[in-house]
Amino acid sequence: MSKMVPRGVRNVLAGISWPVYILLYTPLALVAFYSLAPAPNTTGHSVYAYGVLFHDSTVFVALQRSLVLALGSATVSTILGTLLGYGLCRFRVANARGLAANLPSLIIYTPIIMPSLVFGISELIFFNFIHSETGILSAGLMTMVIAHITFQVPYVALTVFARLAGLDPNLFEASHDLYANGIKSFFYLTVPVVQPAIIGGFLLGITLSIDDFTISFFTAGPGSVTLPIYIYSAVARKGISPEINALGTLMITTVMVLAIAHFFITRSRDRRASLLPT
Amino acid sequence: MRVLSSPLKFITAAAVVAAVGFGAPRSAQADVPTLNLFIWSSYITESIIDGFELQCGCKVVETDYQSNAEMAAKLKAGGDSQYDVVVPSSYYVPELADEGLLQPLDHSQIPNLKNLFPKFQNPDYDLNDKYSVPYQWGTTGIVYDPAKIKNPPESWSILYDPKVNPNYPFVIPKGEGRDQIASACAYLGYGFNCSEQSQWIAAAKLIVETKKRANFAGFVDETPARDQMKSGLIAVSTAYNGDIASCYADGSCKNLKFFLPKEGTEIWVDTMAIPAHAPHPDLALQFINFILNAHVGADLSNFNQYASPNQASQQYLTGILNTELITPTDDDNKRLQFLKPLQGAQYKLFNQIWTSVLQ
Amino acid sequence: MARTAAQGEARARNFRLWLTAGPGLFWIVLFLLIPSLVLLGIGFFTSNDYGSPVLPLTLTPFSQVAGNSLLGWDDGNIVIILRSLEQAGIATVVSALLSYPIVFFIMTREASLRPLLLLLIILPSWTNQVVRTYAWLELLGPNAPLTAVAHALGIVPPDLGIAPGAFAVTTGLAYNYLPYMIVPLYASAERLDWTLVEAGRDLYASGARLFWHTVFPQTLPGLLSGVIFVAIPAFGDYVVPQLLGGDKALMIGSLIANQFTETPDWPYGAALTIIMLVFTGAGLVGFRILTRKLGGAGEATI
Numbered sequence: 001m002s003k004m005v006p007r008g009v010r011n012v013l014a015g016i017s018w019p020v021y022i023l024l025y026t027p028l029a030l031v032a033f034y035s036l037a038p039a040p041n042t043t044g045h046s047v048y049a050y051g052v053l054f055h056d057s058t059v060f061v062a063l064q065r066s067l068v069l070a071l072g073s074a075t076v077s078t079i080l081g082t083l084l085g086y087g088l089c090r091f092r093v094a095n096a097r098g099l100a101a102n103l104p105s106l107i108i109y110t111p112i113i114m115p116s117l118v119f120g121i122s123e124l125i126f127f128n129f130i131h132s133e134t135g136i137l138s139a140g141l142m143t144m145v146i147a148h149i150t151f152q153v154p155y156v157a158l159t160v161f162a163r164l165a166g167l168d169p170n171l172f173e174a175s176h177d178l179y180a181n182g183i184k185s186f187f188y189l190t191v192p193v194v195q196p197a198i199i200g201g202f203l204l205g206i207t208l209s210i211d212d213f214t215i216s217f218f219t220a221g222p223g224s225v226t227l228p229i230y231i232y233s234a235v236a237r238k239g240i241s242p243e244i245n246a247l248g249t250l251m252i253t254t255v256m257v258l259a260i261a262h263f264f265i266t267r268s269r270d271r272r273a274s275l276l277p278t
Numbered sequence: 279m280r281v282l283s284s285p286l287k288f289i290t291a292a293a294v295v296a297a298v299g300f301g302a303p304r305s306a307q308a309d310v311p312t313l314n315l316f317i318w319s320s321y322i323t324e325s326i327i328d329g330f331e332l333q334c335g336c337k338v339v340e341t342d343y344q345s346n347a348e349m350a351a352k353l354k355a356g357g358d359s360q361y362d363v364v365v366p367s368s369y370y371v372p373e374l375a376d377e378g379l380l381q382p383l384d385h386s387q388i389p390n391l392k393n394l395f396p397k398f399q400n401p402d403y404d405l406n407d408k409y410s411v412p413y414q415w416g417t418t419g420i421v422y423d424p425a426k427i428k429n430p431p432e433s434w435s436i437l438y439d440p441k442v443n444p445n446y447p448f449v450i451p452k453g454e455g456r457d458q459i460a461s462a463c464a465y466l467g468y469g470f471n472c473s474e475q476s477q478w479i480a481a482a483k484l485i486v487e488t489k490k491r492a493n494f495a496g497f498v499d500e501t502p503a504r505d506q507m508k509s510g511l512i513a514v515s516t517a518y519n520g521d522i523a524s525c526y527a528d529g530s531c532k533n534l535k536f537f538l539p540k541e542g543t544e545i546w547v548d549t550m551a552i553p554a555h556a557p558h559p560d561l562a563l564q565f566i567n568f569i570l571n572a573h574v575g576a577d578l579s580n581f582n583q584y585a586s587p588n589q590a591s592q593q594y595l596t597g598i599l600n601t602e603l604i605t606p607t608d609d610d611n612k613r614l615q616f617l618k619p620l621q622g623a624q625y626k627l628f629n630q631i632w633t634s635v636l637q
Numbered sequence: 638m639a640r641t642a643a644q645g646e647a648r649a650r651n652f653r654l655w656l657t658a659g660p661g662l663f664w665i666v667l668f669l670l671i672p673s674l675v676l677l678g679i680g681f682f683t684s685n686d687y688g689s690p691v692l693p694l695t696l697t698p699f700s701q702v703a704g705n706s707l708l709g710w711d712d713g714n715i716v717i718i719l720r721s722l723e724q725a726g727i728a729t730v731v732s733a734l735l736s737y738p739i740v741f742f743i744m745t746r747e748a749s750l751r752p753l754l755l756l757l758i759i760l761p762s763w764t765n766q767v768v769r770t771y772a773w774l775e776l777l778g779p780n781a782p783l784t785a786v787a788h789a790l791g792i793v794p795p796d797l798g799i800a801p802g803a804f805a806v807t808t809g810l811a812y813n814y815l816p817y818m819i820v821p822l823y824a825s826a827e828r829l830d831w832t833l834v835e836a837g838r839d840l841y842a843s844g845a846r847l848f849w850h851t852v853f854p855q856t857l858p859g860l861l862s863g864v865i866f867v868a869i870p871a872f873g874d875y876v877v878p879q880l881l882g883g884d885k886a887l888m889i890g891s892l893i894a895n896q897f898t899e900t901p902d903w904p905y906g907a908a909l910t911i912i913m914l915v916f917t918g919a920g921l922v923g924f925r926i927l928t929r930k931l932g933g934a935g936e937a938t939i
Contacts, residue, residue: 005745009844017742020735024761024812027772031764040528058319058340080661087657091650104658105925106918107665112869113917114669115893118676118910121355126672128356139360150668153661155817158862162825165858197824200755204820204866207762213344218352222314222360223339231765233319233342239505239521240771248764255760263753270749347898354689377687426796445796447779452884454899489885492794496801496883505771511778511798622686629688629900630706636895637713637887 028252035245049242050250059230059247066210066227069141073148074205080149081156081205082198084108086190088157089164108158111151120218123147127219139221147219148209155208156201163197164190311336313561316343316361321548323581330568336561346370347454353379358553362562368403368547369456371410372619380409380551387563390570393590401547402616410549411566412587414520414579417545417606417614418457418500419538421507421517432537434465436514438488445493446513449506450485452497455632456617457516457544458485470542471618475627482635489635497636507534520584523598527583536603538613545614547587677914680907688901698908714892721889724803725872728810732818732867733860735811740823740856755823759816770809770880777805777881801883809877814870818863825859826852861928869917889913 005013039048053059088104111119127143130136137143171189191198213228220229231244313334315322319342327338343349346367353364358379366374374380385391391399391407398412420436426446430436436443437450438461450458462481463472472478488494495512503515504522508531517536525531550569552562568574576594579586585604586595598604606614620628680698682690704710743754761769777783777800787793799805829852837851875890884891893913896906 005741010742010745013738013742013745016735016738020739020815021757024758024815027769027776027812028761028764030772030775031768037530040530042529080664083657084661087654087659091654091657102922102925104662106921107662107670109865109869109918109921110673110914111665111669112865113873113914114673115873115890115910115913117351117894117897118673118906119669121351121897122672122676123668124352124355124357125675126668128359139357146668150665153665155866157661158865159821159824162821162858162862163828165825167828193828196827197821200820200824203756203759204817207759207816210763211766213766217343217348218355218357220341222312222316222341225319225340225342228765229342230319232344232767235767236344236499236501237318238320238524239501239508240768244765244768248768252760252764255763256757259753259756259760263749267749345898347901350901351897373687377689445794447797449883452879452899493797494883494885495798496885497879498883502771506774509775509778510780511774626684626686626688629902633895633900633902634706634711634713636884636900637711637717637892 028248031245032249034240035242035249037242037245049246053243053246053250056243058225059227059243062225062227062230063247063251065141065224069144069148069216069226070206070209073145073152073209074202076145077149077152077205078156078198078202081153081201082160082194084153085157085160085197086164086186086194089161108154111154116212116214117218119151120147120215123150123215124218139219140224141221143219143221144216144224144226147215148212151212151215152205152208155204156198159201159204160194160197163194167193311558311561313338313363313558313565314361315340315565316349316364318342318344318365321365321582323577326569326574326577326581329574330565333568334561334564338565350374350379353553359555359557361553362556362558363565364551364553365413365548366410366551368401368410368549369454369617369619371404371549371551372621373625374551375404375409376621379554381554381556381559382408383411383552383566384563387560388567388570390567393570393572393575393588395587395589398547398587403547403619404549410551411570412547413550413569414582414584415545415547415587416584416604417519417538417610418516418543419519419536420514421504421522421534421536422514423507423510423533424535425533426513432540434461434539434541436539437516438462438465438484440491443493443514447493447495447511448514449495449498449503449512450488451499451503451516452636453499455628455635456620458635459628459632460544460617461516461539461541464539464541464543467541470544470615473618473624478628478631482631485635504531507531519603520582523583523601523603526603527598538606538610540613542613542615544617546617548584677907677911679903680911682904684902684904688896688903688905690904690907698902698904699912701902701905702908702912717887717889717892720886721872724806724810724878724888725868727807728814728871729818729864729868731807731811732815733863735815736818736822736863737856739819740826743823744826744829755820758819762813762816766813766876767880770813770877773805773809773812774800774880777808800881801885803882803886805881806878806886809881810871810874813874813877814867817866817870821862821866822856822859825862826856829855857928861924865921872917873913 035049036045036047037049038044039046092104123143124139127137127139131138211228213232216226217229220226234241234244313336315338317340322340327340331338341361343352349364349366350370350373353374354377371380388411391411394412398415400406401412404410422430422436427436427443430442437448459478459481460470460472462484463477464470466477466480466484468474468477468481472481498506498515500516500518501521503512504517504525506512507515507517508525519536522531522534522536550566552559556562569578570588572588572590573594575586575588575591579591579599580596583598583604585599586592602610679690681694681696683693683695683697685691702714704712704714739758743751746754775781777798779796779798781798784793784799787799788795793799833855834847834851837847841847841850873890873893875888875894878884878886878888878891889909893906893909896902896909
């Protein structure tokens with residue numbers, strides 16, 4: 001299908017895209033450069049900051065907590081968001097007017113519109129109330145996961161909706177005849193079709209979660225310091241230290257190396273597989 | 279389409295392995311009492327925490343915040359039942375106390391209070407240390423790049439007089455506006471602790487005029503501003519003495535100079551206080567008393583590079599802590615003033631004036 | 638008979654709607670709408686001296702939103718809202734214009750490379766926003782190469798940097814939110830029906846018209862989701878304006894944040910939020926009506 005795009009256009013696309021990729025990574029290159037700051041009272045580049053970082057257990061506990069929070073919340077929000085986007089696209093009466101018909105849309109938008117401080121403080125008051133009345137949900141990782149799911153759901157739902165909208169409705173009708181069962185049709189037809197949107201939504205969820213400070217700060221309990229909370233607090237008191245730059249550099253290079261390694265592994269495997277007689 | 283999922287699975291799996299590999303988050307066991315400490319990150323050393331845990335047979339759980347204002351917002355919204363010790367700056371103590379967010383301290387449980395310098399036993403912002411006990415103290419002055427601004431007077435004019443610095447970028451802290459209005463008042467000759475509405479408005483107008491100058495590089499708080507100074511983005515800023523001491527100590531800002539303006543400037547204290555609904559107030563008192571120990575106080579200052587309010591600790595301080603930068607001379611001491619607490623209607627008026635400056 | 642069948646059909650459809658959309662909607666209502674109603678209710682309380690809500694009920698906070706304060710009326714808030722709209726608008730347009738070529742660039746690469754290229758777009762956002770934005774401050778600072786160009790052209794006075802300033806804020810916003818435009822656009826463009834493009838090739842002479850009539854309508858749902866993901870958060874952002882704008886020009890996000898932190902006045906902050914929610918909600922409804930006209934029969938956005 002990509003052959004539909006003429007060579008000239010493809011060159012233009014590449015000519016615009018590669019500079020944008022470079023631009024995306026320019027600030028990170030600077031971060032990496034600053035992570036190589038000299039050790040105290042010396043000159044010249046050094047990996048001193050990396051040594052300090054590896055001896056700082058609080059950073060790794062915070063990083064681990066952020067990973068658990070991001071993966072946990074993004075998984076739940078991907079399930080809720082996918083169902084939400086699918087349901088609104090398939091089962092809602094099209095082009096209905098009036099408040100009742102538009103209400104689900106407005107509800108979905110609220111987590112995106114709500115200022116993060118208002119979001120965070122509201123959740124804190126709410127969880128406090130629930131905890132004092134029932135004894136469940138004391139402030140901690142659980143309350144943070146709940147809050148993070150809440151702000152991720154609309155991103156997944158809208159991404160899934162964007163993929164389904166405009167898809168030929170007859171496709172669903174046909175599959176309905178084929179599988180006769182709504183659940184089967186959902187898993188055999190819908191999920192494969194929307195898979196890129198589900199994955200995109202999941203990645204957006206991770207991105208939102210791993211970079212959130214304000215909502216995490218207010219829903220956190222004693223000790224539940226995530227990486228952004230640690231970094232914001234350290235920056236306020238000590239400035240952006242070489243260790244923080246080293247941490248950012250390490251995170252990005254690790255993920256990048258994993259992703260690129262995986263690309264080469266699967267490609268060589270696919271090539272080998274295609275050489276085998278079938 | 280399937281191809282999209284496989285790298286994702288791989289990364290997810292790797293992240294899960296990494297997360298598990300670091301070991302599960304340490305969770306406090308139910309039978310060990312826990313002290314919940316709410317503080318700036320890297321503002322206390324691991325060794326002091328370990329020492330206290332050993333002494334009290336309890337566990338210390340540290341949580342970080344970014345600013346006094348955010349800490350106050352969290353306490354207001356019900357967070358005051360989560361933490362045992364918080365570390366507000368001196369000018370925040372009256373507000374928190376008036377709002378009923380702090381509990382009075384039982385001085386009989388803090389025998390080490392006597393270790394404090396007399397001036398820290400009865401400060402303006404909290405008479406007789408009723409709600410708070412000093413943790414560290416410092417001064418706010420001016421840091422500048424002498425290569426760009428040659429021989430400036432030791433005065434606030436370096437910020438407010440366009441003739442002193444016509445070209446190079448400079449910043450003013452954002453914060454709650456107290457230091458800013460006070461410094462503009464001092465420059466205008468009303469004194470650092472001006473309190474008349476007309477003086478505040480004149481000071482606010484001066485800052486609004488300053489905002490319009492082409493080389494004004496924004497409202498940036500002291501510590502981030504020091505980073506911008508180090509990388510040459512700006513040439514003048516207000517700064518905390520401890521921030522400058524620490525970058526002198528590690529050699530990353532030796533080209534910069536620091537002074538306390540002659541019209542007057544702030545001496546401030548970060549304090550320890552106990553929230554009104556703290557779950558473990560007894561442990562909190564024990565902790566405060568522990569910090570006031572002569573050796574612990576010295577360890578704390580040697581780590582933070584801020585001055586210790588603890589008279590008994592002074593003999594154990596090392597390095598840069600003994601210099602004029604951290605321990606001001608008598609002459610400098612005449613320039614230093616605590617910010618007078620703003621209470622009631624004055625506070626509200628002040629906030630509205632500062633809000634209009636920021637707009 | 639026919640009527641009951643139709644009714645049964647409608648009921649089954651409604652049941653499925655609630656079964657799929659219900660849990661997500663319920664989650665948002667329970668964990669955001671209900672909690673925020675409590676806080677937003679504060680907008681009708683009187684503010685005490687420390688900015689905390691106390692009785693009696695009053696509309697003073699809304700009068701403050703309109704620009705009235707102890708010091709008289711000023712147009713500050715209107716300027717702030719217009720400025721935020723402008724910044725968010727430019728950032729959205731810039732990221733949309735960049736997203737199309739990037740999405741089609743990724744789609745025209747070999748299949749195994751595409752997920753990697755998409756991941757590389759998102760990856761920078763996994764570092765801390767403060768760290769990233771601070772790096773931009775340096776890249777646009779007085780000694781940066783780009784600034785030297787600006788100095789030579791006389792756009793920026795010597796000794797000063799491009800940052801802080803309005804241009805730096807726009808750059809920072811577009812940089813920050815670009816992935817949120819690209820992901821939904823890619824999700825909707827990836828299933829592009831190329832037979833329509835092929836058929837259109839005979840009809841439309843120029844490439845631009847071919848794009849406009851065959852590709853654009855198919856990717857519209859993705860673009861619209863992206864616009865929402867970029868425009869609304871950029872409108873309320875306060876980290877980028879603070880770091881790259883030096884807060885010289887306040888944006889609505891900072892104004893609201895200040896009311897809950899540095900210059901506390903919770904009722905005023907709540908009132909500002911209510912007004913912002915109402916206007917953004919109205920804007921979104923208008924946006925939906927507009928897209929229905931653009932998108933024809935099917936709904937292009939939630």
